[in-house]
Amino acid sequence: MYIITGGAGFIGSALLWRLNAMGHDEIVVVDNLNRSEKWRNLAKRRSVDYLHRDVFYDLFQRNALPWKVTAVAHLGACSSTTENNADFLMENNFRYSRDLCRYALDKGARFINASSAATYGDGSQGFDDDPSLISRLLPLNMYGYSKHLFDLWLLRENLADALVSLKFFNIYGPNEYHKGYMQSVAAKAYRQIITGGKLDLFKSTAPNLNDGEQKRDFVYVKDCVSLMIWLLEHPDVNGVFNVGSGKARSFNDLGRAVFAALERQCRIEYVDMPASLRGKYQNFTQAEMGWLKRAQCPVQFSSLEEGVGDYVRNYLEKEDPYL
Numbered sequence: 001m002y003i004i005t006g007g008a009g010f011i012g013s014a015l016l017w018r019l020n021a022m023g024h025d026e027i028v029v030v031d032n033l034n035r036s037e038k039w040r041n042l043a044k045r046r047s048v049d050y051l052h053r054d055v056f057y058d059l060f061q062r063n064a065l066p067w068k069v070t071a072v073a074h075l076g077a078c079s080s081t082t083e084n085n086a087d088f089l090m091e092n093n094f095r096y097s098r099d100l101c102r103y104a105l106d107k108g109a110r111f112i113n114a115s116s117a118a119t120y121g122d123g124s125q126g127f128d129d130d131p132s133l134i135s136r137l138l139p140l141n142m143y144g145y146s147k148h149l150f151d152l153w154l155l156r157e158n159l160a161d162a163l164v165s166l167k168f169f170n171i172y173g174p175n176e177y178h179k180g181y182m183q184s185v186a187a188k189a190y191r192q193i194i195t196g197g198k199l200d201l202f203k204s205t206a207p208n209l210n211d212g213e214q215k216r217d218f219v220y221v222k223d224c225v226s227l228m229i230w231l232l233e234h235p236d237v238n239g240v241f242n243v244g245s246g247k248a249r250s251f252n253d254l255g256r257a258v259f260a261a262l263e264r265q266c267r268i269e270y271v272d273m274p275a276s277l278r279g280k281y282q283n284f285t286q287a288e289m290g291w292l293k294r295a296q297c298p299v300q301f302s303s304l305e306e307g308v309g310d311y312v313r314n315y316l317e318k319e320d321p322y323l
Helices: 010-021 038-042 053-061 086-106 131-136 142-156 177-182 185-196 221-233 251-262 290-294 304-316
Strands: 002-005 027-031 049-052 071-074 110-116 164-168 170-172 199-202 218-220 239-243 268-271
Touching: 002 010, 002 053, 010 027, 010 038, 010 221, 027 053, 038 177, 049 053, 053 086, 071 086, 071 221, 086 110, 086 142, 110 142, 110 221, 131 142, 131 239, 142 164, 142 239, 164 221, 170 185, 170 221, 170 304, 185 199, 185 251, 185 304, 199 251, 218 221, 218 304, 221 304, 239 290, 251 268, 251 304
Parallel strands: 002 027, 002 071, 027 049, 071 110, 110 164, 164 239, 170 218, 199 268
Antiparallel strands: none
16 A cells, blocks of 8 residues: 555645556545645545545554555645744644655655755755765744754654655645645746736846846656656655756746746736745755766656646646646
């Protein structure tokens, strides 16, 4: 039995989509649907059960899950970079992850954890996933810190060779629609362009950086899923790994890609960055992806233009935009 925590969320439901396409139905979805629209991500998918995250936690803590668990993809967490309830993030993102990891390893199950590029902070320490460098990182927000704590814990417990923790960079793609403010810039750009004919991007706050030339490692969710499938099939490959395209692209590039996919003339304007983001904003991210070659992983990542083109034309422009 596969367990996907956050299975109704962005990455989790995309993984569920791919597993279903491969003929896998023996999957339990764990999430917290509440009053959100996340349920729509499950409408076309197949699984044997759904459990609320608190019910699931109670069951595995009591060793009362009724299935033989073979793999756990732990993608469920609060992903808001502006969440300021530190106690909630410590419980939900760190302690839950730690306890579930222990359970999965005790059961001999494959464990894949979602970490984040937010752990790298302002990037002054680089974006190398070398385990010897992880302790130097200083996240800029509590979300990044909560993810960082798990990576530090697994290294301290000498567990990096027993599981995978993936530092996802800037993911975009279908099934992110419930995320509100935390949706990708690609999704926000599409709506702005459709409704107003233009795209607003933040002005640069760095003296030597032009407006819109802040750069991120944008990675398509379908590529992330392909990588996780490969890791599920290769339990001998373990460690703390980056997940990105390996190539930083500017927000201007992203905007131009959305305009091109819509076959519209590019019109970008620049607005002041909110005070709440100043000092907490990453002007550059780029995943060091050398581990792919070392692990002989054949997964190829889409270019920004390829990924955005598929997202816009085959999902955002459709009446049913879901995987």
